[in-house]
Amino acid sequence: MSQETLSQPVVSLSTRQPQKKSSLFAGDTRLGWLLVTPALLVVLGMVGYPFLEAIRISFTDRMVGRGPGQFVGLANYEYIIGWPDFTEMVVRTVL
Numbered sequence: 001m002s003q004e005t006l007s008q009p010v011v012s013l014s015t016r017q018p019q020k021k022s023s024l025f026a027g028d029t030r031l032g033w034l035l036v037t038p039a040l041l042v043v044l045g046m047v048g049y050p051f052l053e054a055i056r057i058s059f060t061d062r063m064v065g066r067g068p069g070q071f072v073g074l075a076n077y078e079y080i081i082g083w084p085d086f087t088e089m090v091v092r093t094v095l
Helices: 023-057 075-081 086-094
Strands: none
Touching: none
16 A cells, blocks of 8 residues: 655645634633622621721720720720730730
């Protein structure tokens, strides 16, 4: 058996550009975010609200079971920084 070899490589004459993903796949990203958004909002609410509420309460003299408390500004932070062991506590926390 004999085989013929081509002297020139076969070149495609097609001028088409490669097609991008079909609109079916392009909508997957949008649909994915649409489905995940409610879960993200719930997680954000469950983490964000207590965090912000703790910061707000830290500026009051509120005590558990004694009502809302009064705004005292930075007095709580000044009190804690004034403790003699404050620097030691910070060092142990960081290390």
